[in-house]
Amino acid sequence: MSRTRLSPAGRGSNDADARLAWTLVLPALAITLAFGFLPIVWTFWESLHLHDLRMPWRGRPFVGAGNYLEIVADPRFWSALGHTGFFVAATLVIELAAGLLLAMALDRVTRARGLVRTAVLLPWAVPTVVVALIWRFMFESPGGLASTLAGGSRFAPQTWFADPVAAWIPLLLADAWKTTPFVAILLLAGLQQIDRSLYEAAEVDGASAWRRFRHITLPLLMPALLVAALFRSLDAFRVFDLVYVMTGGGPGTATEPIALYTFATLLQHLEFGLGAALSMIVFVMAFVVALASIRLFGGRAFLERSA
Amino acid sequence: MAAISLEAVSKVYPNGHAAVRDVTLGIDDGELLVLVGPSGSGKSTVLRLIAGLETASGGRITIGGGDVTDVAPQERDLAMVFQTYALYPHKSVRENLAFALEVRRMPAAQIEERVRAAATGLGIESLLDRKPAQLSGGQRQRVALGRAIVREPKAFLLDEPLSNLDPLLRAGTRAELALLHRRLGATMVYVTHDQEEAMTLATRMAVMNGGIIEQVAAPLEIFARPATTFVAQFVGTPSMNLWPATWSCAGAAQQMEAASFSLDAAKAAGASAAQDGSRLVIGLRPHDIDVTPIGGGDVDGTVELVEALGAWTTMHVRVGTDRELIRVAALAGPAARPGERVGLRFRRDRLQLFDAATQRNLLTS
Amino acid sequence: MTRPSWRWSFVTAVIVSAVLFPLGWAVLSSLTPESRLFQAPGLPRALVLDHYRALFDARDFWTPIRNSIIVAGSTTALSVTFGTACAYALVRMRFRGKTLVLAFVLAVSMFPQISIVAPLYLVLRELRLLDTYPGLVLPYLTFAMPLTIWMLVGFLRQLPAELEEAAFMDGASRWRTAWDVLLPLAAPGVATTAILTFLYCWNEFLFALSFALGPDSYTVPVAIVLFRGQYQVPWGEILAAAVVATAPVAAIVLVAQRHIVAGLTAGAVKG
Numbered sequence: 001m002s003r004t005r006l007s008p009a010g011r012g013s014n015d016a017d018a019r020l021a022w023t024l025v026l027p028a029l030a031i032t033l034a035f036g037f038l039p040i041v042w043t044f045w046e047s048l049h050l051h052d053l054r055m056p057w058r059g060r061p062f063v064g065a066g067n068y069l070e071i072v073a074d075p076r077f078w079s080a081l082g083h084t085g086f087f088v089a090a091t092l093v094i095e096l097a098a099g100l101l102l103a104m105a106l107d108r109v110t111r112a113r114g115l116v117r118t119a120v121l122l123p124w125a126v127p128t129v130v131v132a133l134i135w136r137f138m139f140e141s142p143g144g145l146a147s148t149l150a151g152g153s154r155f156a157p158q159t160w161f162a163d164p165v166a167a168w169i170p171l172l173l174a175d176a177w178k179t180t181p182f183v184a185i186l187l188l189a190g191l192q193q194i195d196r197s198l199y200e201a202a203e204v205d206g207a208s209a210w211r212r213f214r215h216i217t218l219p220l221l222m223p224a225l226l227v228a229a230l231f232r233s234l235d236a237f238r239v240f241d242l243v244y245v246m247t248g249g250g251p252g253t254a255t256e257p258i259a260l261y262t263f264a265t266l267l268q269h270l271e272f273g274l275g276a277a278l279s280m281i282v283f284v285m286a287f288v289v290a291l292a293s294i295r296l297f298g299g300r301a302f303l304e305r306s307a
Numbered sequence: 308m309a310a311i312s313l314e315a316v317s318k319v320y321p322n323g324h325a326a327v328r329d330v331t332l333g334i335d336d337g338e339l340l341v342l343v344g345p346s347g348s349g350k351s352t353v354l355r356l357i358a359g360l361e362t363a364s365g366g367r368i369t370i371g372g373g374d375v376t377d378v379a380p381q382e383r384d385l386a387m388v389f390q391t392y393a394l395y396p397h398k399s400v401r402e403n404l405a406f407a408l409e410v411r412r413m414p415a416a417q418i419e420e421r422v423r424a425a426a427t428g429l430g431i432e433s434l435l436d437r438k439p440a441q442l443s444g445g446q447r448q449r450v451a452l453g454r455a456i457v458r459e460p461k462a463f464l465l466d467e468p469l470s471n472l473d474p475l476l477r478a479g480t481r482a483e484l485a486l487l488h489r490r491l492g493a494t495m496v497y498v499t500h501d502q503e504e505a506m507t508l509a510t511r512m513a514v515m516n517g518g519i520i521e522q523v524a525a526p527l528e529i530f531a532r533p534a535t536t537f538v539a540q541f542v543g544t545p546s547m548n549l550w551p552a553t554w555s556c557a558g559a560a561q562q563m564e565a566a567s568f569s570l571d572a573a574k575a576a577g578a579s580a581a582q583d584g585s586r587l588v589i590g591l592r593p594h595d596i597d598v599t600p601i602g603g604g605d606v607d608g609t610v611e612l613v614e615a616l617g618a619w620t621t622m623h624v625r626v627g628t629d630r631e632l633i634r635v636a637a638l639a640g641p642a643a644r645p646g647e648r649v650g651l652r653f654r655r656d657r658l659q660l661f662d663a664a665t666q667r668n669l670l671t672s
Numbered sequence: 673m674t675r676p677s678w679r680w681s682f683v684t685a686v687i688v689s690a691v692l693f694p695l696g697w698a699v700l701s702s703l704t705p706e707s708r709l710f711q712a713p714g715l716p717r718a719l720v721l722d723h724y725r726a727l728f729d730a731r732d733f734w735t736p737i738r739n740s741i742i743v744a745g746s747t748t749a750l751s752v753t754f755g756t757a758c759a760y761a762l763v764r765m766r767f768r769g770k771t772l773v774l775a776f777v778l779a780v781s782m783f784p785q786i787s788i789v790a791p792l793y794l795v796l797r798e799l800r801l802l803d804t805y806p807g808l809v810l811p812y813l814t815f816a817m818p819l820t821i822w823m824l825v826g827f828l829r830q831l832p833a834e835l836e837e838a839a840f841m842d843g844a845s846r847w848r849t850a851w852d853v854l855l856p857l858a859a860p861g862v863a864t865t866a867i868l869t870f871l872y873c874w875n876e877f878l879f880a881l882s883f884a885l886g887p888d889s890y891t892v893p894v895a896i897v898l899f900r901g902q903y904q905v906p907w908g909e910i911l912a913a914a915v916v917a918t919a920p921v922a923a924i925v926l927v928a929q930r931h932i933v934a935g936l937t938a939g940a941v942k943g
Binding site for chain 3 (some may be wrong): 004009020021022029037039046056097099104105106116117118120121122123127128130135138139140145177234237238240261268278280283
């Protein structure tokens, strides 16, 4: 019988214990409440009011669902949502595939394991803004690395960042570069849990490498893949730093994800009520995904987020 | 060294489970009291209540005459040896032994002296600078003991200290513990589920079942006069045979009638207390049944199973249509073979009589 | 492990190069004179430290570095302290509302930062904490503490309480026991969360951008992004700053990669 709780005797012990416990929990709880929970409550309340800081004479009247209706009618909102959806889907596909490949490669590496792991972890640890800047630099035109390498190829655009479609390429590449290693490490853990003897048995039965992958690796890795997928989706959904620094949402608003649109509404247009409503929408959508994942996998997956 | 007493102590967990119910027990200064019983009987809980690692739901606990019911374990001055030894893995053996003394701010020289003495006494001086992970199971157990000895506490509490050792080591260590007890003259409360261990070590034994103490007495007393049917079949290997029977008195004769046989049981202990027509449970230990050629005993039966253990042999014999086999133990010698028909002779004076309703021995009720 | 083959080694080599290339290119470019940055390819003839010099002399990059160190350091220290205390209570003590506390703290850590940046701004303004260290540390704690709490709860649950009970029997108070017995055993878990927390704070951008009012309060990520050139984007200096910003992070990864991987995968494996 292994106990985890300590409940020794002592004068008035039960009460003293409970008091001590609350004292230990209080700082964490208080900070979380004040700087996490209450702000969300405020955001919700604010989203029900009209509050435009550029027009202070209008005061702060209660408008109920007014802001939400305005947002739903706003084409820029739907574009932002579309951009976000595209970004989530594209990065998911790229990162899971590349991550799986990398994980399988890492699984087989025996030499200089530590060095390889370090090299692979670096992108994950680099600040997102730095990633954005480096990749921006490489794709800057004229004269940047990407343009030079693409040469006169007819596929290469004149200027990457001025083209609403081409601008996505450096964005996706940069996110893939930063995040794939992290996904790979998660999947590697899952891979290493697969019993080697299953592969050996399959080889003896004459299965090809592809067959072994499809019938052993993939199904047994599914839980890890799902964890990685759900939790990457959540982060991709909230993307901000990368786009803000690399394209600013541009050209125009061609690459603007929902978080950036919210930021613009709040801090550029100073429309707090509207911004709050947008914030709530982002919050609810993120929360739904998060809740579904917790149901399936337990809360632990959430905390190992990228730095 | 101190005496320990529990008065009507109980422990009920928040989920309603009553691990210990109304236990009253006195442990004399210097005795080795063994709490023995099956899993879930509450014996470990009683030990933890004495230690102060659990809070009693009711009752009083005193140590050396002082009420400690509300006193924290830190203040009770008891030393405990845990089943898993609970050695501090990041500390060396020396630091493990010295920890409690450092907590009490004993001067370093004195600590060193005590640690050395305890280590030498247990034969672990050469291990003082190792870490627990580098020790074998037996060595760890000694360190756990050393940690307790070094403190010179009011009493020692031992929670199944031998159960993690392999059988060969167990017997040897058991003997050493007995010698240790004699040498230190310490009050020891010892928990085990192994009744053989209990019998050999205890000055007195407390047999527990379902949160209550069924009997407290010296081992041989418990063996000879078990107070309840539970104690009767728990203590002693192979366990006592128990038969439901009806008692009838006809003049001077007193008979017990079990399902497949009847005996005149006038010589049984407690026969005088038995009433005509009462329902009883009759007990007889396997060692008190002799094997005779067929027709030469009190009943005849067929041997179904023979277990030869070397020093003695156990035979399981079917009598009549009884579901239960009768266990017979005989000193090694030519044993009967499975399938053989034999006679069984019961030693009347060793019969134990228990009331079927209360399951209590007629002698002690 | 399946048989390593040269094919996979090749794949690994390709991937590692792809991973290190942008960083290498950035370092190289940061040592290239500005005029050569966007010209024809080929390694520059001479490597110069001009950008780095400009970074520290003209731009006073020391200030953002100092700010980042203080903020990340304080957050880590406080997060580990409060988080560990909270985890201890959640695992080792009995009190009502335990699951609620854990669920609550976890839930808050999942809030999108953008959703609370506005009210946080207003709260910090009320408390006059804008542009101060606590003004950044407190929001960071809200997101960093759950990591510590969760990891340590998992860790502590695996340590049997018997060790601490033994310490109690030896006469050690709860405090002494926690300090002398529990913490040394929990140290690996604590170290990992400290590293992850530090990295999170060092790299954070949105809050640092929103709650700083002037260049003196910028942290490193904000300072780099807000570099302004007189006539054009000062790529050379930006890249030099990027290298300086990444160096400590790279050092941590190099030293602690085993820990980091263990921390990241502990959850994924156990699920």
